[in-house]
Amino acid sequence: MVPYNQKNPFSYVFKFHKADTFRKLLPFIVLFCLYAWAVAYLVKEYYHLPDSSPLHKVTLMHALLGFAISTLLVFRTNTAYDRWWEGRKLWGALVNNSRNLAMKLNAILPENMVEDRTFFSKVIPAFALVLHDHLHKENTRTELFEDAQHGHIFNEIDEDKHIPNQVGAIIYKRVQKLLAQKVITGEQLLFINAELQSLADICGACERIKNTPIPFSYSVFIKKFIFIYVATLPFGYVFDLGYLVIPVTAFILYVLASLELIAEEIEDPFGGDQNDVPTDKIAANIQKNVADIL
Amino acid sequence: MVPYNQKNPFSYVFKFHKADTFRKLLPFIVLFCLYAWAVAYLVKEYYHLPDSSPLHKVTLMHALLGFAISTLLVFRTNTAYDRWWEGRKLWGALVNNSRNLAMKLNAILPENMVEDRTFFSKVIPAFALVLHDHLHKENTRTELFEDAQHGHIFNEIDEDKHIPNQVGAIIYKRVQKLLAQKVITGEQLLFINAELQSLADICGACERIKNTPIPFSYSVFIKKFIFIYVATLPFGYVFDLGYLVIPVTAFILYVLASLELIAEEIEDPFGGDQNDVPTDKIAANIQKNVADIL
Amino acid sequence: MVPYNQKNPFSYVFKFHKADTFRKLLPFIVLFCLYAWAVAYLVKEYYHLPDSSPLHKVTLMHALLGFAISTLLVFRTNTAYDRWWEGRKLWGALVNNSRNLAMKLNAILPENMVEDRTFFSKVIPAFALVLHDHLHKENTRTELFEDAQHGHIFNEIDEDKHIPNQVGAIIYKRVQKLLAQKVITGEQLLFINAELQSLADICGACERIKNTPIPFSYSVFIKKFIFIYVATLPFGYVFDLGYLVIPVTAFILYVLASLELIAEEIEDPFGGDQNDVPTDKIAANIQKNVADIL
Amino acid sequence: MVPYNQKNPFSYVFKFHKADTFRKLLPFIVLFCLYAWAVAYLVKEYYHLPDSSPLHKVTLMHALLGFAISTLLVFRTNTAYDRWWEGRKLWGALVNNSRNLAMKLNAILPENMVEDRTFFSKVIPAFALVLHDHLHKENTRTELFEDAQHGHIFNEIDEDKHIPNQVGAIIYKRVQKLLAQKVITGEQLLFINAELQSLADICGACERIKNTPIPFSYSVFIKKFIFIYVATLPFGYVFDLGYLVIPVTAFILYVLASLELIAEEIEDPFGGDQNDVPTDKIAANIQKNVADIL
Amino acid sequence: MVPYNQKNPFSYVFKFHKADTFRKLLPFIVLFCLYAWAVAYLVKEYYHLPDSSPLHKVTLMHALLGFAISTLLVFRTNTAYDRWWEGRKLWGALVNNSRNLAMKLNAILPENMVEDRTFFSKVIPAFALVLHDHLHKENTRTELFEDAQHGHIFNEIDEDKHIPNQVGAIIYKRVQKLLAQKVITGEQLLFINAELQSLADICGACERIKNTPIPFSYSVFIKKFIFIYVATLPFGYVFDLGYLVIPVTAFILYVLASLELIAEEIEDPFGGDQNDVPTDKIAANIQKNVADIL
Known part of the structure; x- marks a missing residue:
């Protein structure tokens, strides 16, 4: 565990500790930005797809499943936290x-x-x-x-x-x-x-x-779900957001992957990680x- | 249980293990794709229904019940997981x-x-x-x-x-x-x-x-709910998505049915399945x- | 309890068992269809209300409270299930x-x-x-x-x-x-x-x-909430859905009322119902x- | 506790028992209707604000925080119920x-x-x-x-x-x-x-x-949140709903305030209320x- | 703990007790209002960005992650409350x-x-x-x-x-x-x-x-998530809301930050705070x- 100063609750926003998920996810996020850029380039400048393209409406799926992915990840965090706390x-x-x-x-x-x-x-x-x-x-x-x-x-x-x-x-x-x-x-x-x-x-x-660990098929399913969800995000959003799609979808990736990553880390409280039971x-x-x- | 390597969390995205719900659901997903294709063909090419068709607005229902189906499935997963963990x-x-x-x-x-x-x-x-x-x-x-x-x-x-x-x-x-x-x-x-x-x-x-097992009427209700929800999805989405409706609704089916399938599998932790208590x-x-x- | 065959998970979709909520709700659903038809007839054919009618925008309320009603019903199911499982x-x-x-x-x-x-x-x-x-x-x-x-x-x-x-x-x-x-x-x-x-x-x-039983004012509140929510649904949806409003709102009624019905049934696990503890x-x-x- | 007849689940919809939150909230709801009427009058007939007024878009906030307020109130109900059940x-x-x-x-x-x-x-x-x-x-x-x-x-x-x-x-x-x-x-x-x-x-x-009781700052925060949320509702909705804004926002107030009221009542199971432990x-x-x- | 009068549930709406999160957050809210004003000024009056600007559509992200942030914060409150109640x-x-x-x-x-x-x-x-x-x-x-x-x-x-x-x-x-x-x-x-x-x-x-305390990486992640979420809010909302963006986003900040603040306060029930176990x-x-x- 990392002791932290509770008096100044927002001081951690700009620091990147070793246990910070941002540091661990950085390579993924960078790769993903390149991917989002490629999608934006292809859609906007190479194929010049119009806003009426059916691809634009893939966002319908993301809106519908947005709730599912959030609740799932919170449930995931919840069970991981319960194990950590039990440990x-x-x-x-x-x-x-x-x-x-x-x-x-x-x-x-x-x-x-x-x-x-x-x-x-x-x-x-x-x-x-x-x-x-x-x-x-x-x-x-x-x-x-x-x-x-x-x-x-x-x-x-x-x-x-x-x-x-x-x-x-x-x-x-x-x-x-x-x-x-x-x-x-x-x-x-x-x-x-x-x-x-x-x-x-x-x-x-x-x-x-x-x-x-949590049931294997459950764990695999969550990873597949996140992957497909995030990988298809830029296609729908690029029509409205243009190149802004890069930071926006990267941030969504950061949020979803962080939750999964934290859950993986704390679900084994005896693994020697930063957050583990000392x-x-x-x-x-x-x-x-x-x-x-x- | 399937032991898994926690160091490389995203390596399972492209593998299809025996316990993977994707493998089990594959026949259903293929059938559903054919069904979605038929819906798309009828709406778009046979009847040439206009975007102003009331059928288009069935999506209202899917949006409204999207919360309900997600929370229900997470609750379902939760109770199944509790039984598995109790076992x-x-x-x-x-x-x-x-x-x-x-x-x-x-x-x-x-x-x-x-x-x-x-x-x-x-x-x-x-x-x-x-x-x-x-x-x-x-x-x-x-x-x-x-x-x-x-x-x-x-x-x-x-x-x-x-x-x-x-x-x-x-x-x-x-x-x-x-x-x-x-x-x-x-x-x-x-x-x-x-x-x-x-x-x-x-x-x-x-x-x-x-x-x-969980109460019978509850289990039956969830299956009926998922079935009707997913079966009506292509009608609303085909107007916006065209033939893209096939992968999009297939993915939604995959997500919802996976959750139900995993819950069914883990709710009996002594059944001899891959995820069971060894x-x-x-x-x-x-x-x-x-x-x-x- | 009704023993069921877990090998064929989707076989129950088309059967209507005695414990099935669909059977119990059928009279309500039929009545509601008549009501929805009357609303559709009045709005569309008698008064010929235009899409710009404020009544159309009642859907705003349904969207806003959709989350509340879903989470409430899942919470309700949850407490009922806990009592059943405790029994x-x-x-x-x-x-x-x-x-x-x-x-x-x-x-x-x-x-x-x-x-x-x-x-x-x-x-x-x-x-x-x-x-x-x-x-x-x-x-x-x-x-x-x-x-x-x-x-x-x-x-x-x-x-x-x-x-x-x-x-x-x-x-x-x-x-x-x-x-x-x-x-x-x-x-x-x-x-x-x-x-x-x-x-x-x-x-x-x-x-x-x-x-x-669960606190009386809570139980009454949920019933009133569902009733008003569902009774006002056709007014907003009829503008977009026309006569399709009948099956769509009937399905929403089915989902919400089923959850309440199942909760009422399982919250007393010693009542002699189909789902009760044997x-x-x-x-x-x-x-x-x-x-x-x- | 009020004993109730579980055979006729929907009979309570039109009755107003002593423990019914509707009765307790009636004065608030009447006051709020007057307030919503005043808002509607000012916006629609006094200032004749156009639909393009920024005030119209305050609904964005209500949509965004709709999740938060619902989940919070269900969490609130949950903890209150737990205390009642523990009692x-x-x-x-x-x-x-x-x-x-x-x-x-x-x-x-x-x-x-x-x-x-x-x-x-x-x-x-x-x-x-x-x-x-x-x-x-x-x-x-x-x-x-x-x-x-x-x-x-x-x-x-x-x-x-x-x-x-x-x-x-x-x-x-x-x-x-x-x-x-x-x-x-x-x-x-x-x-x-x-x-x-x-x-x-x-x-x-x-x-x-x-x-x-539950932590004081939490309790105060929920009340403030509900108050501001509901008080600003008519401003956004009046543009779309006209005078219909009065029943619609009154119903939303009824739902949110009922949840808080029930929670307050049941969180002390020894208070001598209708719902208390006998x-x-x-x-x-x-x-x-x-x-x-x- | 602060004893409070449960008879008059809404009397606390206009009072600002010492334990009130509003008082603690006031400096942050004032700062944020200045920031939101600056964003509104730049977008609306300096650069005169049109409504079709991609920046306008950043709201898509806020809608999508609105579920995630709400459920997360309620989960956070939940675990903090559990610790307080255990204490x-x-x-x-x-x-x-x-x-x-x-x-x-x-x-x-x-x-x-x-x-x-x-x-x-x-x-x-x-x-x-x-x-x-x-x-x-x-x-x-x-x-x-x-x-x-x-x-x-x-x-x-x-x-x-x-x-x-x-x-x-x-x-x-x-x-x-x-x-x-x-x-x-x-x-x-x-x-x-x-x-x-x-x-x-x-x-x-x-x-x-x-x-x-709760795992460090989890705590840091929530703070970063809230910060980025709220800091990007005015960009999307300013197009629709004009200068109204200031109170609207300040209120959203108040809600999200209050939940985090209350959680931090009650998660250590022996810290000498107003809400602590006496x-x-x-x-x-x-x-x-x-x-x-x-």
Whole structure:
């Protein structure tokens, strides 16, 4: 995400940030301007088509489908935004559950069980970190958690298998050991159940969002629709607009393609784009919070 | 689902995948072109109707209802997408609950209770597999889980009755046996309650989505509306567009019918279509995950 | 609900099913055609109003409000659909909870407690059946559950009071008895709590949907809006369309009134209409499932 | 709420109920007709402005913003409806939880603990009644629950403090007393936890809906937008419509203002309007249900 | 939030409150009027462009994109409203959970454990207060809770670390102490689990809303779209409207920019704006409620 200054809402109109769709679409827009120019030249100067040409009335189609294309693109944006926001919520829930688990264990574990306390202060943020790595297909930085005392635990992780699952399993095992040792009671096990459970739930939900783009035929259809719609625009408009057809249709292309582009970008909130959920910062934040508590 | 390359967003404009609505609609579009040509021929060359003909003004109706048809189709797409996404979420939840159940049992069951551990490592993914078979009306592949030790359990399944329910009942029975044997305590029963419960809940929710298409009168109404709308289009547009009416109205047909077609395809996410939830892959994934854990 | 063949999506265009809005609206449409004909006759042949008549420009209003009426009707459909889908989900949840409760009791109750097992195998589906009867104001068919052994339990039900509540209370009483007898433990009571609770929750939610139509002033407003909108349509359109105004405005009436009609039909999913939730089939299904399990 | 006959859907078109927006808007509409008449008189007969006057083209603005005003008003209706429906759901949940709590206590409390049974059969519906009074700022009718045996409990309620909270606290206290007396066990406390908790949750959620109108600047903006939009309408339309501008613009005013009016009415579902959630009937219903059970 | 009188719905049309977008946009609107005047002067009086100028037809673009800009802005408003409403719901949940926790502890803690009772009557509202301060980056007013008896607890809070977490941890610690002292049982710990857990959940969710504006590229795109759309409006409209183009386009600017402005304001419900969630009042309310109960 790019933090932005909300005090001066219109200051971004003239700036072209890296995440700006205008920058990404620039090559397309330039190409399209050449195309529109060619159409204008052919219609107006080469064939000298009169205003009564049937081609002029293709605008009827654009007017009729203008509503359809707009609503479709807003629906597209809407579903993409919902996924992005769900991704953000999942990581928010990871923060909450990590904090709650740390606070509960802090209260349950006697002050003198130092080893167990450090274990959890390492392993809770470790889950967030390996989940970040898992979602971004990065090498897992478990070394962060390796110290003389707990290194052997993380060393047992098999990097070819599902890593967050293995970290989850380690946490469950340790909790069970504490139960067997009567450090925690059966009721206290239930007390921390929701937090333990949420770890695998959040991991699975992130994987779901990451692995499931919107239905393929839908995505292809929208691209075809935009392409044909915009490619036929200059034919109808050139009669009324002359060479002005170039900036006008380019602007329409910019609007429609931007919506599609933004939707594609935000529908995978774990892709490493500018607008994505800052999973690394959130994981670091969890690490800090848990260290403060335990 | 068809995985697609998100780096090159406009590469699909000129390709015609199997799941592409254009391929499916092609026969309709060809027929419609012939129809539009016949209308154009009759109006322009046979009857020589003048532009002042009242038929020309049928376009008024198309403009007025253009909003209605677009919003309706987007609403239609929206509900279909919600069902598809709900189906995907249910199978995501099945993954999460299978993993959590495996991790919890892994922690609870002593290392030396090998038979119980293999039992659960077989029966948890079995639920996902029989649910896949159940939703796709395939023969149940319980043989996958048959081995010398547990074969007799799966052999008791009556293939004429509801199979996922029977697998669920087997799981509950075994858990209860472990409780009676004091391997697990009452609190630990509650500890795994949410996961056990979710199995039947997910199965029932998938059945609900599969068995309940959108209300029949609604579905019929949309088809009639599109049909009449598109069939009357050439009459109004032929006066302005001449023979150009053929590609123009064919494109409008393509847009409207595609939306309806995509909605029909994705509203049943367990139908075996290209865009459907890949329940077999998810079930295989659960099998792999559970085997890694237990 | 009417099952329909999704393979041949456009086959319904020419058929007129019982649930088809076209059949229900036919008398209105015929009346309206007469009205539109009268308007056309008066304007065109009796008064010979010229195209420059201000009446011609009433179309301005229809264009301006065309968007409002479409979005309103789609919003109306949307809320009606949400209620219908919620009703369907509630009965889906009833299936899930009945199954889970049966599976759990099957595991908990010793094989030799035959009387208790038959009791639950009768009383769980009984809840679904009396809820169906309650929602459709039918006589309760508790006789289905009467046998020598349990008849006296159902005979105590007072048919003038709230019947599903009484069945619910019977279930709670029996569970409590089993707890007092130490057949089930305190933890097992919590284990089946969610399912027991859901029975009254589902019943209450169905009643809520059934008893609460959309706000009255909203419903009245939409009807008035459609009526005035459609009744004034022929005046504006007759100048351009002549006698073609009859089919054109009749089609617009068909579209707008269909949306309102479908919304009215599906907003009460327990009304016994063609599109309604098949509560009797679902209840029978629960009976079958529970009998298979217990 | 006004119950209505769904069999005859179009019978309301010519009736003007008390809740009908037409009745409430009548004075505004009459005033506006005078205004539109004045505009028509000035433009057509006093200044004799020609059709080529720029004023004529103000309609361009109305066409452009027609979409915006319609979508905005539908969004407004949507959020208002959501709040109304949430309010209805909360009271539905209150019914469910009161019933479940009564059924559970009926099963838990021995038949001979008459005093405790009457206590709960009085105090559970009392919560609904005081919540109704609290939301409608009426005097609390706790006298309904006063009898020789329990009068002293309700007499302790301080009418200047938050009354539903005090009733909630009384319930919790009694439950705790039963726990101390070992009438209910720790597991049974958890068994009824969800219902106890829901009482304060429902109360708080109703207060939230009641105290939080939609953002002030949004509400003001919509009113200004409608006002300016409608006030400028006659200027553009008078050239084409002559004195017909009066009914046409009055109808547009009726449509837009009705949507805003309905939204304002239903956004507070506890205001005592015709369309509001019938909290008094629901509370009476709870009283009857609980009396039947306990 | 600004309380407003719902009886007189149209009284706000002529008032300009502090939160009114008109006041905030006034400088932009004045500037824009000058710009529109300059365009009108150049087109009409300096260059004397004829109506047949291609510039005249730029209105085609505005008509085509009119749908897109309206739907986009309503979608924008919608997501902003959802965040605002979620923020309000979270603080409503904080009220509910604080009340429930107080009522439960009131019932659980013996009357004579005065110190523990005052502790919770101080620390529960303290959480709401420090959360308010945390969200508004104000100095924490823990002094409110400092008294001879508990001052030392709050003095231990490290103001450079996450304060709500520390208050949460204090609550958990005390609950655990009561459990160790056998004042509360294991079941009672589970009884208050949901309320304890909700504190950190609500805090995390508020932080999520506060820290995550809508995707940057989306926000920038909307601003650019509005800017170019409005800046090109006068060119097309001046031919038809003459100097009337100034108020007309200024009004369109007012409508579009207001929607964006309101969305920006309400999307952060904890920013201290006029329309924001009144977290300080809610926190004070919690303090009063809890004091009444405990």
